[in-house]
Amino acid sequence: MIDLAGGGVPISWYLILSAILFGIGATGFLIRRNIIAVFMCIELMLNAVNLSFVAFSYMWRQVDGHIFTFFVMVVAAAEAAVGLAIILTIFKNRGTLQLDRINSLKN
């Protein structure tokens, strides 16, 4: 089915790789307890979605998918700046980055 010497892989394999990376990111979001690690898992999910945008762009031979990827990158940069500022404030007020210790609303 796949010729190793020439040609390429089907476009669906890129989309499946994107789904796998998104799944790994979502799993990390559920099982990690460090707030910075959870934030990095969100970045991984954004990257996976970007890969599928570029793959669809290749599939339809249009550049619009690249533009969406560009906007996702811009939003991710803004999100990282604000999110890390929030993380710094949380650490200053609480002295911990463990997500299950940040539970004042529970009591």
Place this chain on the structure above:
Amino acid sequence: MDVFLFFLFAAVAVGCAINLILQKHPISSAISLIGVMVSIAVLYLLLGAEFIAAAQVIVYAGAIMVLFVFVIMLLNTGAEEDGPSNAMSNFLGVPLIFVMVGLVSYVMMQIAPSAQLVTFGSFTGGKAEDLGILLFTKYLLPFETTSVLILIAILGAVVLAMREVDE
């Protein structure tokens, strides 16, 4: 060659992503995330997205990850500790994620034409010139709105930092 490059960098991306969620120390996770981003940049190049591949390395692997590593260094909290695990997320959430990945893969196999093979160089629309033309004509309003978004993000970061100074 295209097949070999795809499998090599797909394997590196998935391996680094699994390492990202298994490592206990945030700095190891950050280095793994850089590996994922660089291998995704190579896959972008294979798909003909030259500008996006360059932006991925410069913006993501460069700027954003340096910000992450800087914050990890600044807080210096060490490895994460084991806490009580949430049974709901471990035994319901994680299997459901696998179900979702399987469903998405199935749908992708159905809708994407498997006869169309990805070969390097067959789509050259991803040059900076093409993106620039589209960005300043069809997507001009979103592009300008982005500047407002970044301004708000700067203000938000500054306000959060000022609150720390007051204390």
